[in-house]
Amino acid sequence: MSLWTLALTLAFVVAAMLVSLWQRLGLEKDMVVATIRATVQLLVIGYVLKFVFHMDNFALTAAMVALMTCVAADNAGRRGRGLAGRFWRPFAAIAAAEVLAQGFLLAVHVIPGRPSYIIPISGMIIGNSMVACGLFLNRLRDEARTRNAEVWALLALGANPKQASRAVVKAATKASMIPTIDSAKTMGLVQLPGMMTGQIIAGADPIQAVRYQLLIVFAIIASAAITSIVLGFLTYPRLFNRFWQLVV
Amino acid sequence: MPHAPAVKPEPSPWAIEFRDAGRVLTSEDGPKSILTEVSGRLARGRVLTLIGPSGAGKSTLLSLCNLLQTPDVGEVFVWGREVRSWPLAELRRRVGLVMQQPVMLPGTVADNLAVPSRLHGRPQADGHRLLQQVGLDPSILQRPAEELSGGQKQRVALARTLANEPDILLVDEGTSALDRESAGVIERHVRCLVTSRCLTVVWVTHDLEQARRVGDETWLIDNGRVVEQGTTEAFFEAPQTEAAKRFLRTAERGQAGAGRR
Ligand SMILES: Nc1ncnc2c1ncn2[C@@H]1O[C@H](COP(=O)(O)OP(=O)(O)OP(=O)(O)O)[C@@H](O)[C@H]1O
Ligand SMILES: [Mg+2]
Numbered sequence: 001m002s003l004w005t006l007a008l009t010l011a012f013v014v015a016a017m018l019v020s021l022w023q024r025l026g027l028e029k030d031m032v033v034a035t036i037r038a039t040v041q042l043l044v045i046g047y048v049l050k051f052v053f054h055m056d057n058f059a060l061t062a063a064m065v066a067l068m069t070c071v072a073a074d075n076a077g078r079r080g081r082g083l084a085g086r087f088w089r090p091f092a093a094i095a096a097a098e099v100l101a102q103g104f105l106l107a108v109h110v111i112p113g114r115p116s117y118i119i120p121i122s123g124m125i126i127g128n129s130m131v132a133c134g135l136f137l138n139r140l141r142d143e144a145r146t147r148n149a150e151v152w153a154l155l156a157l158g159a160n161p162k163q164a165s166r167a168v169v170k171a172a173t174k175a176s177m178i179p180t181i182d183s184a185k186t187m188g189l190v191q192l193p194g195m196m197t198g199q200i201i202a203g204a205d206p207i208q209a210v211r212y213q214l215l216i217v218f219a220i221i222a223s224a225a226i227t228s229i230v231l232g233f234l235t236y237p238r239l240f241n242r243f244w245q246l247v248v
Numbered sequence: 249m250p251h252a253p254a255v256k257p258e259p260s261p262w263a264i265e266f267r268d269a270g271r272v273l274t275s276e277d278g279p280k281s282i283l284t285e286v287s288g289r290l291a292r293g294r295v296l297t298l299i300g301p302s303g304a305g306k307s308t309l310l311s312l313c314n315l316l317q318t319p320d321v322g323e324v325f326v327w328g329r330e331v332r333s334w335p336l337a338e339l340r341r342r343v344g345l346v347m348q349q350p351v352m353l354p355g356t357v358a359d360n361l362a363v364p365s366r367l368h369g370r371p372q373a374d375g376h377r378l379l380q381q382v383g384l385d386p387s388i389l390q391r392p393a394e395e396l397s398g399g400q401k402q403r404v405a406l407a408r409t410l411a412n413e414p415d416i417l418l419v420d421e422g423t424s425a426l427d428r429e430s431a432g433v434i435e436r437h438v439r440c441l442v443t444s445r446c447l448t449v450v451w452v453t454h455d456l457e458q459a460r461r462v463g464d465e466t467w468l469i470d471n472g473r474v475v476e477q478g479t480t481e482a483f484f485e486a487p488q489t490e491a492a493k494r495f496l497r498t499a500e501r502g503q504a505g506a507g508r509r
Contacts, residue, residue, distance in 0.1 A: 004295040094491070105505075107260055149349070149351045150351060150353060150354075152316070152347075152351070153347065153353060154314065154353070154367070154407075155347045156314065156316060156340060156347060157339070157340065157341070157363060157364050157367055157408070157409070157412060158336075158337045158338070158339075158340035158341040158364070158368060158412065159337075159367050160336070160337055160365055167354070176310075243314060243315050243318055243332065243336065244315075244336045245315075245317070245318070
């Protein structure tokens, strides 16, 4: 696809802006900003990827994955609003998912150890883990609040923080995994996943594209589970103070 | 984090001792003291009844004893040891609190009664016996706890706390949803534990008759302060302070007005 044909698709944006003007939605400015940002970010990423793929250097690939993990952890930490701490808890949870899932794929030679495989698949895993983190943290706080009477009752009986928060952590873990599982259930029926769509358009054999997509789905389910479980371990103590009193 | 080695109770005759204990809450309009300069002590095997108007701070005082709330001012000692230096699991197992609002945990009545032994890795308590002691029919063991009546829940909550075999029992209006007869069963069982196992009890109640029947000692709390403390007999026969006299007078009038239940 040439830049010229790509530019033609800007007609979509223009049409949306006209609708916005006509309906006085006041979204034109946001649309311009979004369009420019998406264009610049993706073009830059395109060139960066091209460079990284070309270098095919393990350290460089690892650095790139680490950077992606940091950005995701920072984003997830913002949503946790204090419960997870600023950074390192989501970082540990996402990194654990990435290392385990990606490590497994590489160890059993499911994918070749080349950046052109590692980076896009890492992107999927890390992005999904980030969403799982955000959901987990939101839900943990909500559950602890709605079930606080139960937690206090357990504390009064002498439960330690782990025992008192078990049900709450379990509910939050479950909630954070449901979107991943649900999307796996309808995959291909409702929508074709983005990666597969891209591959098919770029000329890949649909059967091959489906196989890679399945790999992604499985890796993502596992990584959502790993993220939530690790995050559960790291964050439940923060629901309590040092005298084992519930503080959220 | 506190560790949980078994602690030998220090050789203190005092089950509970408050030394200028207070509780301060910080709200939007500054700090507010909901419990102020509480001092007093209770010997092993004694029953203390706590009375006072609604909002006086009775529940707060109970929760200081097992550190569900922290004394912001002063100190609270249990068996001669400050609550904050106790291993928490041990403290809360031995200082059993029956909360004002009974909360049922998920599952059946039997599940609820099994929780304490599970938490502390102790041998399973006998659900049948626990229920009988609080005047409930053991046939409800397999019922979902959430489906019980208010009075049944109250008694299951008491039985659940007793499953921990506490040596100090804190009861926060534990019979408020019960008829006279069922309340009597509870009172007698608790008194029986006091005699047989030397249980120490702090019993919060709005029922002055009950406070008189059950207590060895009685404290009156008003507006966060303990305004009178003494033996139950002295308290009801010859109250010392103006506040106590007033409280008893109003309560009598209230009860006469409400008629006999
Ligand atoms: N979490 C809280 N936030 C703000 N105020 C509180 C809180 N808990 C208790 N209080 C206040 O502390 C005071 C004492 O409350 P407490 O529950 O100890 O009273 P009580 O004597 O047990 O009353 P009742 O007989 O109605 O149960 C009350 O004025 C109450 O409004
Ligand atoms: Mg109360």
